[in-house]
Amino acid sequence: MIHSVDRPNIAIVVQKVESKFEKQTQLLKLAGSLKGPGIIYFSSKRLAERYAYEIAEHHGLRTAFYHGDMSGEDRVTIQQQFIQNQLHLICATSAFGMGVDKGDVRFIIHFHMPGDLEAYLQEIGRAGRDGAPSIAILLYADGDEAIQLQLQDRDLPEEELVYLSSALTEQLPITERRFLEFYRELGLTPERIKEKIQFRKRWKRENLFTLLNFIKGITCRRRFVHNYFEEVAKDDIVSKCCDICGVNLSDFEGENEAIEVQQGWQEYLDYLLR
Ligand SMILES: [Zn+2]
Numbered sequence: 001m002i003h004s005v006d007r008p009n010i011a012i013v014v015q016k017v018e019s020k021f022e023k024q025t026q027l028l029k030l031a032g033s034l035k036g037p038g039i040i041y042f043s044s045k046r047l048a049e050r051y052a053y054e055i056a057e058h059h060g061l062r063t064a065f066y067h068g069d070m071s072g073e074d075r076v077t078i079q080q081q082f083i084q085n086q087l088h089l090i091c092a093t094s095a096f097g098m099g100v101d102k103g104d105v106r107f108i109i110h111f112h113m114p115g116d117l118e119a120y121l122q123e124i125g126r127a128g129r130d131g132a133p134s135i136a137i138l139l140y141a142d143g144d145e146a147i148q149l150q151l152q153d154r155d156l157p158e159e160e161l162v163y164l165s166s167a168l169t170e171q172l173p174i175t176e177r178r179f180l181e182f183y184r185e186l187g188l189t190p191e192r193i194k195e196k197i198q199f200r201k202r203w204k205r206e207n208l209f210t211l212l213n214f215i216k217g218i219t220c221r222r223r224f225v226h227n228y229f230e231e232v233a234k235d236d237i238v239s240k241c242c243d244i245c246g247v248n249l250s251d252f253e254g255e256n257e258a259i260e261v262q263q264g265w266q267e268y269l270d271y272l273l274r
Helices: 020-033 045-059 072-083 117-124 145-155 159-163 174-185 190-216 221-228 265-272
Strands: 010-017 038-041 063-066 089-092 107-110 134-141
Touching: 010 020, 010 221, 020 038, 020 045, 020 107, 020 134, 045 063, 045 089, 063 072, 107 117, 117 190, 117 221, 145 174, 145 190, 159 174, 159 190, 174 190, 190 221
Parallel strands: 010 134, 038 089, 038 107, 063 089, 107 134
Antiparallel strands: none
């Protein structure tokens, strides 16, 4: 069983926006007003790059992007710069965060919803490890789940592919190939593998809809999480709990400290944000 790891110092906020345009405007506003360091999560590599650039331009913040298509060397550099307080914020895909040990991350923004509640909690749990007040804001526009549904389907092979020969299977994208090869090695028939695909799809979809219920919910968000994980809520009163209980965003706003430019770093950033 996965524990939700309730972190009372992280305020949980969902902001509903009416359109994509409003979401962009809201993101730029938050990035400029919240006190960093912060991480902004996107489900698209392209958007992570684009907003890293736009936020740097708009607010003069030291910003970088991070995703799985970058070289290992670039990724380590960005990660280190972030840990050593040489960046105000990171625009990243879910590839960012594992093994990033930084205590003073003050905010997490989700530009896109993750695939399930566990992933969401894991990502917001990267804020406030030092115990100081921090905030997680998820921006949601009606229909956002469609992006996740697409991503989920992309990771699983089409049902008809269970009949593919081994030679042709090798040409499939890695996640689909691994899925088929795993069950073939276990000796499952194509029909049984088909059932596995259907099961996985249903399972992923149910998890996505749990997160959607959380987002659209009208009860305390912390209570929702406790109920989901069948945990008993601690009696401590959480003063900055969630948007349903009432959170003052201004408590998390503030000027970001200037970051001294290191030799060669600006050139490197220019190169990344080219
Ligand atoms: Zn609450």
